[in-house]
Each structure stands twice: as C-alpha cells, then as structure tokens.
Amino acid sequence: MSMRLFVLFACLLLTTACRRGADDLTLLRHADTLWLTNTDSVAVLLRQMERPELLPREDRLRYGWLRAYVDYDRNASMTEDSLILPAFDYFTTSGDSARLLTSYLLKAAYLHAKGHHDRELAVLDSGCVQALSWDDCIRAGDFLAEKGECYVYTYKDYTRAADAYRRALTLRETAANHFSLGICLGLQKADSAVWHTNRSVVLALQQGDTTQAVRYLRNQAQMMVYVSIDYYEAIRLLHRLLDLTDSPDVLDIACVTMSECFLKLGRFDSAQYYLDKGRAYYHREGYKSVTAENQLGYLQGVLDYACTGTFDYLSLMRYNDSVGNALNALHSTIRQKDRTRDDLSEANLHLLVDRQRMRLWLQGALLFLLLIGGTTFYLFHRRRARLIEAEERIETLDRLLAEVSVPSPSSTALSAREDDRLFRRILLQQLGLIRLVAGQPTAQNQELLRRFSTLPHPDDTAEGLLVWDDLYPLIDRLYDNFHARLVARFGTLLTDKEQQLCCLLRADFTTKEISVLTGQSVPTIYQRKTTIRKKLGMDEKGDIVSFLAS
Template sequence: MHKKAIYIMMLVAVLLASCSSPGRKALELSDNMLKTAPERALAILDSIENAGGLNREEQLHLVWNRAMAHQIMGMSLAEDEQLPEAIIHYREEADKQTDSYLLEASYLNWKGKRADAINVLNKGIGKIKDSTKRVKLMAEQARLLELQREYSKAAEVMERALELNPTKRDKAILNYKIGLNLSLAGDPRSEQFYSQSVRMATENGDTAMACEFLRNYADYLANNGKYRQSNNVYREISRMMPQMAGLSAIQMAMAGNYINLHMPDSARICNEKAIESEARLEAKGFDDISRRMVIELERCLLDYGDGKPVSYVGLSRYCDSITADMHAKESTLARRQEAKERLQWANHELRLDRQRMGWMLAAAVLLLLLGVAGGWIYYRNRLSRLAEAENSIDTLKRMLKETQTPAEETPEEKQQKSEDDAFFKKILLQQLGIIRMVASTPTNHNQALLKRIAGISEGKIQTDSLLVWPDLYLVIDRLYDNFHNRLTERYGNVLTEKEIQIACLLCAGFSTKEIGVVTQQSDATIYVRKTSIRKKTGAAEGQDIVSYINGIKAD
C-alpha cells in the first residue's frame, strides 16, 4: 500500500529533476558549434536559464565551452574564474588534454602571468606524445615568446617543432614564422627561411599564403636597405595575384622604396595609386589609420621634394574624423552595455519569477499527489479495518451461537470436552457482556448487539477492562485438570501474562482467530506468541502446545 505512495513521490522527484534537461541540450548543441561558429555557441551558452541548477559535471562543461568560445574569438579569459577547476577536471581526457594546456596558458597570459603560461606549455609538450598536438603547443609557446620580444627563443622553439615532421602547410607556416622572428632578431638566416616558406606554400598550391609570406619578406628586405629587391618581390606578388597589384598596402610600400631610391616620379605614381585604393577601401568600411598616415606622410615628402607647399590639413581632418568616430562608437558601446545590463537584470528577475512559479507549481502538484495518495491509503486502511471488524463480529457471533447450541451427540470424552469448551466460552462471553446483552435485548434490537460487538472487535472497548482473568484462570483449572496452575508452576517465570492467557485459551479450544478477537491482537501476533511459547516451554516446532503442556503432569 505504502509502496505505491513512494513510487508516486519518486515520479514527482524525477519530473522535478528533468527541469535541467534544456541546459544539457544547450551544452550538447554548443559542442557542435564551438569550432565552426563560436559566436553562436557563446550565445547558446548565455541563454541557459538557471545555470546554478546544473549539476557539477554540467557546470564544468558550461565553463569549458564558454572559455573555448572566448579563446577562439580572441576574447579575454581573465574573467573565467572557474576555468582552472574545469581544466583540472578535463586534463586527463584524451580529446581535451591539448586544449586544456592551451586554455590554461591563455588564461595565465590574460592574467599577466606570461612566464607561467610558457611553463604550462612546456609541461604539455613534455607530456603529450602526439607530434601534431605538440606542434600546436609549441606554436603557441613561440607566440608568447614573440609577445615578450624574445625573438631568438621563439625561432628556436619553432625550429624544434619542424623536427617533429608536421604537415606541409604547418611546415610552410613554421618556416615563415622562423624567418619573421630571425629578421626581428637581426639574424641573416631569416632570408633562407622566408624563401623556404614561399617555396613550400607555392608547392602546396596556396597562392594567397605564398603572397602573404612574400609581402612580409619584401618588408624585411626594405628594412634592411634592399629597396630594389623589395620592389621586385612586390612585383612578383602582383604577377601571382593581379588583384593585389593596386592595393594601397602594396603601392604604399613600393612608394616608400622609391623614395629611398631617390626616384620621386615612380614614388609619386605609386603614392597616387595608394591614395585612390585607400579611398575605395574607406568607402567600403575597410579604412586603416596606419596606412592612411603613411600615405599622407609620403605625399608630404614628395611635395616637399618637388618644392610644393606642404599641408597637413587633409591628414588632420582625417584624424579628427577618426577621433569623432571613436568617441561616437564608445558612446554607442556604453549605451549598448547599459541596455544590455538592464536587459540582463530584467531577464534575471524573469528567470527567478519563473523558477519560483515552477517550484510553487511543483509543490502544489506534490501536495495534491500526496493528498490523493494519503486519502487513498486511508480509504484502503478503513476498508481493511471494516473487513476485520466484520470478521471479528462473525467470530463472536459464532462463539455466542456455540454457547447456546447443545453439543451434538459424540463419544463421551469428546462430548465432555465440547461441553467444557462451550461452558468456558460462555463464561468469557458473559464477562465481555455479550451474554448479558443477548438476555436483556429483544431480538428486534440486534443492532445494539452488533454495535457492542463491533466496539469490542475494533478496540474501542478494551477487553483488559472487561475480562477478569483471575476468575477465568479458576474456571480453567476447574474444567481442564488444573491447567493454569501446572503452567505457571513450571513456566511462570519465563512466560509473559499475554502468553499465559493465550495458552489457557488454546486449552479451552479457542482457534487462533477467536484468540485474536478476544485479546484484540492480530493473527500474526498470535502466531508469534505461540512460537515464543513453544521456545520457552521446550515444545517442538509445530507441536500442539496444549498436548505438550498436559504431558508435564507425568513428570
């Protein structure tokens, strides 16, 4: 009966626990978008309601995915305070081990602990055996060394990475970065690595990458005074990708080389092409203040060389426009941030209201279910008690009928025993008041009798207050060969009063059901007490208790 109520409560608990399933689904969805669409993945993660209701595994999953999205998007990880815990949690998972070192290094770098970040990458390089993953860690380590302007060390790290036999594309990139760092360190070997990177990119069929490498190689040549070679490289880029020939960055660099070669006419042509290209880029929203300033500087130098007046009005107005745009953007961003915070706060309040409403609804449903279950259990127990009362009434009525019906003709001993049993039952029922009520109540008032019997059987009237056991023991001794005295003399120190009463009722021919009705105990309790009597008196299991006790007079 009670098991069903427990099952109902367990079902309610499962329903309440399922409230976090949308959070789990959002986490799984963000997993699939991290590499390809980190912005969408981050938006999905930010949309998770009741993040505090996620279990520990799900919370660490949320922290990890959010940090991965921030890293891929180049955003700061300094605010991801729970990231170290997530890193420790995922460190030993094979598919996340490399990312755990990269995330930890990035987190430390954003915290201003660049030396610690480099040491973390060193640990990862020493622990991870997969060469491709080690190259990835070494490339990040070299990048951090570049930020510290330790260009020679960065080049050394990437040269060690080349020894791990990376992919062709990675080889080209590593050669280019080695050349870049060596050039910044003033090492003449840089030209060799630049050339190798361009050759490898070309062999791989990646023209865009080859042109990017050539452009940086041309800058290296110009910085080392090799202006003609630098312009030759720019012409090679124009030949490989004609669409890049007129770009302001290419024309601006060539104009600078011509100025240093004292070729003002060629420089003027390139400068004018750069101005036209930059104007087109600005119109498309791709303006760059650094390029614009170099182009204007070159124009001023050329005007001065030609004896023309030098004017900074154009550059000044451009800088003013940039400053005004920056202020406008900052103001817009501030207003957007303010609106975002208001929306976040409103969303937070809405989530809290939803949570409160959900818990109130869940509590109401739970109370309703518990009420229904409790009512059902009470109803079933009530029915059970009524059935037991009816059985008890039937038993008492049968006992009463036996005391009023003459014994059937039987052999002498059996007839005497039946008469004695009927007599004792009559005495016991008389003490309970049933015989008295039958004698004083007309037959058409049997309802009063039934109420009286029901009161005894339901426990409303305690039999202990109605039965006088000392008087009944005397009757037992007189009718059944001094049974009570023999029982108490031999076992009175081990048997309880209840057990003595049950033994006497068994001697008087009472069934287990009749004993339960008279003593107001369940059948199971009577069976337990009968077993206890057997153990205490030494009777064998299943042996008739009365026969065994009657046998003690032979001792």
C-alpha cells in the same frame, strides 16, 4: 478508480513540468566528440550549457579545456580560461594522448594572455620535449615557432627568436618559419634574411598558396623600405607582388609603399602616379582605415611640399577628429550595451530564481498530493479492514450465541461438548450478551453486538468485563482442575493473560473467538501463543493444550 487515474495524471503532469531540457552532461559529451572537426559546433553546444559549474570535477575540467580550445582556435582572448591550468594537469597525468600536446599549446596561450611569459616559454619547452619523445616533429616545430613568436613580440629578442625558428626548420621546413626567420634576420641586418624570405615565397607558391606568398612579398618589401633601406629591391618585390594578385586590399598598400620609395628616390611623378593608384584601390575596397587615410594624407602633403613648397593637412586633421568623435560615440554605445547586458543578465537571473522557485512549488505540490493520496488510501484501507474485522466479530459472536442457545439434552453426566458449551455460556453471561440478545435477535440487538465488537482494544476492552476469579473455579470443575494444575506445575512462569489464554484454548475456543471475547487482536493472540511455547520449552508449532494435559 477515477481518483487513482486523476492522481496518476497529476503526477505525470507535474513531472513533465519539472523536466529540464537537454542535460549539461549530454551537451558536453556531444561537444567532446566534435572538437577535432567542428569548433563552431563545439562553441554552440558549450553556450547551451546552463550550469557547467555543477558538473563532476572531471567533466568540469573537460568543459574548461574545450572552452580554452575554442578561444585558442578563434584567436580570442584567453584571460578568462583559468580552468585550463587544472585541466592541463589532469590531461597530462591521465594519459590522454589526443589532448596532451594540444594542452601544452592552450596552457602556453593562457599564460601569454596573463603576461606570464617566462612560464609560457617553460611550457613550450616541455611540450617540445614531449613531442620529440613521441617522434612528432610537426608538433615540436609548432612549439618552437610559438617560442620564436614570443621572443619577437614580447621580448624583442630577435637573436633568440631566430634560433628558435632555425630549430623549427631543422624539424620541418615551412614557408611560415622561413619567413619569420627572414624577418628576424632582416631586423638584425643579416645578409641571409633575403634568402629566407625568398625561400618562403617559393615554398608558398609551390603549395599553391598565393595569398601567403603575396603577404610574404609585401612584408619583405616593407622591410627593405624601413629596415634594410634598399628602395630598388623593394620596388622590384612590389612589382612581383602586383603580378601575383588583383586584390584591392593588397594592391593599395603595395602602390602606396612604391610611392614612398619613389618619393625617397626623388622621382616625384612616379610617386604621385602610384599614390593616386593606391588611393583608387583603397576607395574601391569600400571601407575606411585610419592608417591608410593618414598614410595617404601624409604622403600627399610631403609630395605637395616637395613639388610646390606648401602643404595642407586640414582635411587630414578633420578626419582624425571625426575618428576621435566616432570612437567616443562607440565607447558610449559599448557602455550602454554593457549596462543593457548587465540588466538583461540580472533579469535572466531573476527568471532563473523564479523558475527554480516554481519548480520547488510544483515539487512541493506533487509531494503534498502524494501525501494526501497516501493518507487517504491508508485511512480507507484501515477503515475497510476494521469493518471487515467487525463483521467477522459479529459472525463469531452470532455463532457463539447460537451454540450456547441450543438446548442441552437431559443427561445425568455432562459430556465434554456440554462442558465447553456451559463454559461458553458462563463467559457470555458475564459479558452480558445473553441478556442483550435474549429472545429473537432484533436490529437493536444486532447493533449492540456491533458496538461491542468495535470497542477499542487498548483501553475499553471486553476482557475487563470477565471476572476470572469466578471463572477459574468453573474451569477447574469442568476440565479436571486444569487451572489449578497449571499454576501448581509452572507457578508464576506464565503471566495472568497467558494463563487466561491457556484456559480459553482448553475450552476449545478458536483464535478468532478468543480475539472477540478478550478484545485483543488476532496478531496479539498469536504472539502470546508463541511466547507461551517458548516459556514452556515447546516446539514452535506444538499444541499447547496437549502439552499441558500430558
């Protein structure tokens, strides 16, 4: 009992040791329920997955879709999100409406990142058609706005970009689309550009989005400075911007832009005033910007030259040199981090291999213990069964010996019982057991009986000790020519062993007794009985002796 408990405890321990943490499929399904509400949690859950490549195909595509969605939501590079292509095909054909329109945006973003802009525009057109078929004007407008952005930043085709933004505005009026359209028209010197940019500011303020309104005003003013060349309008817009915000990161750019306007108008004092004011706002932010540093240095040099006829860019050049040195140091640090990350990845790979190897060893040890335990149990059970069988044989032999040792009553004719007893006595004499246990049975005699009863059945059997050629005449004399009639009636239909079994059954030997005398197992005796019944055409449970005697 204690051994079984030990084996059970070892199995539980090994199973616990081999158990993994949270299953990748469980993590994926949890992440799949959060993509509409909590992208950060989705990213964390996806990072916890160890072997997503082993997921079933459908779940692997779902994993790729979620990874692409997280990168798109975070405005990260999507060049590695190649799974979005088969995932797009899967979700567009499976009828998953919740992901269908978003899948168009993700595929377009991936194609944009890979530089396949013609295919990107085709996907956006398909998404717009699909959205309109569902009467989803909001999503259709988003697809058109994405097309406009592609035309602006990739093709520099402001005419087609303006057309895309106009179509988007017909579906839904937004401040962002008005602003983008205004910028496109401004780059084309169109008079309606100012109206659209002003409209974007009005809509942003109506929505209470001051941050966007300030951004629109700043970009519109810069367009007036560098494209439309209307410095007074730019100054007016910048003054309006100053009234809407007190954020240093906005005011520094606004003041520097106003300084540039006054410089180009020849009003050097005002230019210096706003330049100093912009520099103060810039230093208040607490961080360095290469663009801001160069713009401030450049404008100061131009003002100095305009006012004094000379300028000094030494400090600006030193700053640029320091930026170059800092970039070189940063690149060196990044390369070192990459090497460290590669080393850590390799070490982690070795750890994974070692863990898998340890898991295999543990599983092998568990299998070995199970085999040892099973073999031990089998051998113990087999030995116990053989001991029980040996004891039963000893009891059977003792009973047979007791029966044949009882003195027969004097009579001129032998009864049937006496015939059986005589036949049994002859069999035991042939086996030599009468001689072995003659007189009082001693411990030695009992041991000899045990040795006989445990003889291996297949090879050294007790059946070989019986001389059936001598026993057949005795059977015929005692049982009315039983064997002779059996042979005459059925000829060679029955084998020798089957004939011998019939003779023993006629002598009223039990199955257990026949097993002991012939050295055959009990199942073998039953199998021979079944074979005899089939050969003789008997019922499965018919009595063989009665059938043969009839």
